[in-house]
Amino acid sequence: MxxxxxxxxxxxxxxxxxxxxxxxxxxxxxxxxxxxxxxxxxxxxxxxxxxxxxxxxxxxxxxxxxxxxxxxxxxxxxxxxxxxxxxxxxxxxxxxxxxxxxxxxxxxxxxxxxxxxxxxxxxxxxxxxDLAQAEAVLGLVNARSETARRQATLGLQGALGERVGEIGQRLTRALVAIQALLDYPEEGVPEEDREIPLARAQGDLEDLVATARAGQLASRGARLALIGRPNAGKSSLLNALLGYERSIVTPQAGTTRDYLEAQLELAGVPITLVDTAGLRETEDLIEAAGVRRAEELAQGADLVLVLEDGSSARELLPITTPPERCLWLQTKSDLPPCWHDEAYLPVSAVTGQGLGELREAVRAHLLGNAAGAEVWLTSERQADAALRALEHVRSARVLPDDLASYELELALRALAEISGRDVSEDILDGIFANFCVGK
Missing domain, CATH: 3.30.1360.120 (Probable tRNA modification gtpase trme; domain 1)
Incomplete structure (x- = not known):
């Protein structure tokens, strides 16, 4: 089109x-x-x-x-x-x-x-x-959680456009001051006309860029993989978080031989919980395939819940997922502990101990500082434009005036892409192709 x-x-x-x-x-x-x-x-x-x-x-x-x-x-x-x-x-x-x-x-x-x-x-x-409002329409149509609905509503009301406009005004003020200095160097430029607006614009852009991951997760949802050895309590934890029995739980190790998915909402984000096969060496071809699949799922998940049985002798898991994408859980905390580690959150699927803290920890990992922000970036396109604007502002603050002026022009152009004041036809085609017919 x-x-x-x-x-x-x-x-x-x-x-x-x-x-x-x-x-x-x-x-x-x-x-x-x-x-x-x-x-x-x-x-x-x-x-x-x-x-x-x-x-x-x-x-x-x-x-x-x-x-x-x-x-x-x-x-x-x-x-x-x-x-x-x-x-x-x-x-x-x-x-x-x-x-x-x-x-x-x-x-x-x-x-x-x-x-x-x-x-x-x-x-x-x-x-x-504006273009941010148009994307918010699609966000409302596709909203799968209260957080996604709220952000889409704010976007439709023009909140993101207003925020971007305020940043643009600060950059414009600084750009005008720099250009005046280039034309009339003997006059000088007050700090409040150049450096202060630039510093505030940079801070605002950093805050806005920090919301991008949370905004995209609220829109598309997040995948949480439960990883651990057999009988570490993965299926029990999944059932406890869901509030009903979705996964079969037995004392026999290796009950879960393939992965199992379930949907819920945590921290205002639609979540797909993935219960995986227990990680261990096995000669069973089916179970071995399940173990390989569990490792692949961990690599592709937004967050990995690493479960270790706190009631038995400790045997560390060979996890290759980056630590910043992991939460470490000591399961079966209702039983006498065999080990203790401050880095692990004690949880019990039987008594519910630690489940509230687990939900808060998931919230912190997924949303980060964005949880306290009013307006989020909700698409990769918006995030890319805001990040480019931020990089240009950072450059402008350390470059000579003539180059700083050019960098601020590029920053303003990147910001204009968010609201659609400066956007190519190909980008528009890509955005609206995601809509349903009739909207």
Missing amino acids: SVRLGLADTVAAISTAPGGGAIGIVRLSGTRALDIASGLFVGQRAPSAVPGGRFLFGRFTDGAGGTIDEGLVLVFRGPHSYTGEDVAELQCHGSPAVLNRLLARVLELGARAANPGEFTLRAYLNGRL
Whole structure:
């Protein structure tokens, strides 16, 4: 999809989720949206004849005048609509057969089938949303946790754009001061016009970049692998965290021979917990394959919970995962301990001891300092742009004035990418291709 093509067309799509439902919506947007809606709607008034913000009740008809369904038309007049264009929403019963027939009739009357994300793309191109807000729409649609929903809502309300705008104002102030100094070196530049804004901008960017990992985990979810020797308590811990028996637990070592996944929410982040086969040398081909798979899962996990049985003689695990991606747990803390290590968090799947502390430790590892931040970066694109802006600001603070001026121009350009004031067509195509049709 090219963002420059077809924006003069009227586009249409089913905007409700696939499958049956009580209500379904076919959305039209463009210069002919209300005329097309009038061509298939029979009621007391035509959609093209009423002001925006009106509901009309009547029949949706086919080309022969037969009734497709009864329903409502909601009329929006541009620029006071989601897309900034004239919009008609045809609300009918949510049967796939009804929706598909209604959409087919709309297309017969001259609308074009919308591309993925085209309604939101039009909202961006018509100035109704900046690019960060447009990405927040996708975040709301895909939100799998309360944290993801909250960040997407803040983004849609423009909070990220405002934060980026404040940083940009500081950089602009410093850039103007440097350029004035280059033009009029005898005048000098007060520190509050150059160094102070630069220092604050750098600090703000560092804080913003620090939220990137948390924002992406809140959006896509995190994978936590439970690793340990047989009978270390991995399956029991998984069941305890879930609150129900998902994994089979027996006293026999090697019960879990393949990995098992379960979903939950921890620290406001959607989590996939992965229970893996116990790590040990074995001649059993199936169990050995499970052990290899457990090691692979540990390497790919966002966080690894390393479990060691605190009630038996200690035998350290040969873990190759970087320590910063590991949490070390001493399991079976309800039994008399055979060893003690301050680096390990005691937990018991039987009594629940340490589970609250474990959840807090997971939260700290996944969210870091971002937990106290109001606004997060929620996409790799945003994080990349913010990091580049930060690197340019750092360079500007140590370079001569002429080079510093150039670095600040690059920093401002990188910041502009976040809100979409300076972004290529290829980037736009990539962003909106991730949207569903109808949004």
